[in-house]
Amino acid sequence: MGGDHGPSVIVPAALQALIKFNSLHLILVGHEDAIKHELKAKNALHESRLTIQNATQTVAMDESPAVALRTKKDSSMRVAINLVKEKKANACVSAGNTGALMATARFVLKTLPGIDRPAIISTFPTFKGNKNMRMLDLGANVDSTAEHLFQFAVMGSVVTSALDNIASPKVGLLNIGEEDIKGNELVKAAAQWLSHANVINYTGYIEGDQIYQGDIDVVVCDGFVGNVALKTSEGVAKLIGKLIKEAFTNSIFSKIAALISLPVLKSLIKRIDPDRYNGASFIGLQGIVIKSHGGAKIQAFAHAIEEAVIQVEKNIPQRISAEVEKALKSSPDSNDNQ
Numbered sequence: 001m002g003g004d005h006g007p008s009v010i011v012p013a014a015l016q017a018l019i020k021f022n023s024l025h026l027i028l029v030g031h032e033d034a035i036k037h038e039l040k041a042k043n044a045l046h047e048s049r050l051t052i053q054n055a056t057q058t059v060a061m062d063e064s065p066a067v068a069l070r071t072k073k074d075s076s077m078r079v080a081i082n083l084v085k086e087k088k089a090n091a092c093v094s095a096g097n098t099g100a101l102m103a104t105a106r107f108v109l110k111t112l113p114g115i116d117r118p119a120i121i122s123t124f125p126t127f128k129g130n131k132n133m134r135m136l137d138l139g140a141n142v143d144s145t146a147e148h149l150f151q152f153a154v155m156g157s158v159v160t161s162a163l164d165n166i167a168s169p170k171v172g173l174l175n176i177g178e179e180d181i182k183g184n185e186l187v188k189a190a191a192q193w194l195s196h197a198n199v200i201n202y203t204g205y206i207e208g209d210q211i212y213q214g215d216i217d218v219v220v221c222d223g224f225v226g227n228v229a230l231k232t233s234e235g236v237a238k239l240i241g242k243l244i245k246e247a248f249t250n251s252i253f254s255k256i257a258a259l260i261s262l263p264v265l266k267s268l269i270k271r272i273d274p275d276r277y278n279g280a281s282f283i284g285l286q287g288i289v290i291k292s293h294g295g296a297k298i299q300a301f302a303h304a305i306e307e308a309v310i311q312v313e314k315n316i317p318q319r320i321s322a323e324v325e326k327a328l329k330s331s332p333d334s335n336d337n338q
Helices: 007-020 032-041 065-071 076-085 098-109 146-164 185-195 223-247 252-260 262-272 298-313 316-329 332-337
Strands: 026-030 050-054 091-094 119-125 132-136 170-174 201-206 218-220 280-283 288-291
Touching (some): 026 032, 032 050, 050 076, 065 098, 076 091, 076 098, 091 298, 098 280, 098 288, 119 146, 119 223, 132 146, 132 223, 146 185, 146 218, 146 280, 170 185, 170 223, 185 201, 280 316, 288 298
Parallel strands (some): 026 050, 132 218, 170 218
Antiparallel strands (some): 119 280, 280 288
16 A cells, blocks of 8 residues: 555556466455455456455555554554564565554564664666676664674675575675775774675775676665665666756757667666666565565566565575574674684
């Protein structure tokens, strides 16, 4: 029921996902009448691989996470996460209020052993063709410690290795410079943790202009920095799109040039299309929770469902748990205790 569009986008996206994955079964959680209305409009009211789970409440996009957690126990968000907790579903996908979704998921599912806080991770394009990069944390934690950044790096490395089939992903720590003397105390302390972690292929500091170069597989930062970087990137992408449109429509000659360049423009748009990268993961939880962009359209939400399917197939929480246990044994804190 969440996001800007609710069932009008999520129902057709669900039907699209069912076509792509033959073994997929989806539970649509929310107001039963509203869901049935959309299914009827799509002639899919009796689709055998769709189940409706009624929920009487919804969480508004601007609602306080604390209020949602305390007073919305029958919201579509809470019911969906409960289904994961009860092993009736393998994953939850939502376009709803990010803060409320994170708070509810953390409260219901709990974090994995060895993980203090979950993080938000997502995929981004790079300069190197089809090679992608993953970045975390994108906003779940704005007051992280060095140990938290270390945990984020381990989780990001596991996710990238599993989903992108990279044996030893290169992990970089986002900083204001590449030199050891640069950065605040948090980043410097995190670098010490990462340098001692044998299970992580830590390559050192990277600067903001290196994020999209494609040399690093996992970019690690705290949630404040990550969210600013994310929103800035989205803003720049919109700016570039607007400037290109203006450049190709300001005269008859530019319009002719646009027609000639159409195949190239379509290829460019497809490559940087945010719909292809929709579906951020809340990693570090004892269950899979995927957050879709609130304004996602049908194709974008279908991609978020696909991200959930892949994470279920790859057993991401179990992999993270196993690697975190190994990593903690090689951490500075562990060495000090020994």
